[in-house]
Amino acid sequence: MTLARALTRFAVAAAVLGAAPAADAHLVTTNLGPFYDGFAHFFTAPEVLLPVLALSLFAGLRGAAFGRAVLLWLPAAWLAGACGSLWLAPRSPPLAAAGVTLALGALVAADVALPRRWVAGFAGALGLFAGALAGADLSGASAPLALAAGAASALFVTTALVAGQVTSLRAPWTRIAVRVAGSWIAASGLLMLGWALR
């Protein structure tokens, strides 16, 4: 094989590989398109799902007004964070994700009484942070905006269902069960911290 022919073949191979779609190695494939891939991705990324669950549980424990505030701020901030990180592509900070999960889980377990504007602030900050994490995951994929929209929809549905259900709980033992779930989330956050420091 001449050098020219070898170089030509190398160039063709490089062009084919360069034009190939993104790997999407960490995304779930639903075969229903990128929107539903993003929807499913939300439920398979525990570092994103757990803090969202914790804040939804907490808002539900505090009452309907808190649930509405979180439902307004969390998905909006999440979408803003995800869209921002699609272009900035920041690195995922596992220590911060673990710390947020631990702190929010502990808030649920302790059922701390906080002013509504604080909870809304938490929702905005968590939304930006978790959205940035998810956006960084999605940034290399094909159709990242559709993926992000799907994941944001999953977050909205999850928050609405979880906060709404917890708000409707009246029996004392059911509220305790929610606090126990918060302790499980906090425990998972503590272990995530261990993994990040390992």
Added chain:
Amino acid sequence: MKRVTSRAAAAFSLALAWPAVALAHSQAGGSVSFSSGFLHPISGLDHIVAMLAVGIWGAQLGAPGIWLLPVTFPLVMAFGGFLALVGVPLPGIEIGIAVSAIGLGLAVCLEAKPSLWIAALLVGVFAIFHGHAHGAELPPGANGIAYSIGFVIATGLLHATGISVGLVHRWLAGRVALRVAGAAIAVLGLGFLWRAVAS
């Protein structure tokens, strides 16, 4: 023929290198790690009886112990797992786990009703040994977060099972049965201790 084979090999190599094929890797490790983490606490009798005893003892103590102990245990257990993950050694783990079965079994058998903070402290100390064992025994290649969530949920469900069993405490026959169960757990703990010391 040789030329055709060479072209076929080149085409095959290119097809393999096409990144979309990587979709086959999507999240497969997560579910495996979750199930191995979930199965870890329920695959050892020493863990099972201690977790059940925590739930039963909480039910015997009544509110707020019925929920305080199951909230305390996973959190402190996670701290034990955290220590294992960051490399802090804990001597005598197997002995600690065996003593936890003896201590919790005796607490159930005697229907011990210490101050709540003493009960929480006792459960917390035992939880560190269980958590350290879980953290140190992670299978190689496992997804740590999924594994952790799995074993936290399994532990919590064992507590819930213990609490459910402990609800028979409202009847006299149930109270007797629980005390017998506590004695059985303590005897099993003695067996675990014997095995741990002998090995």
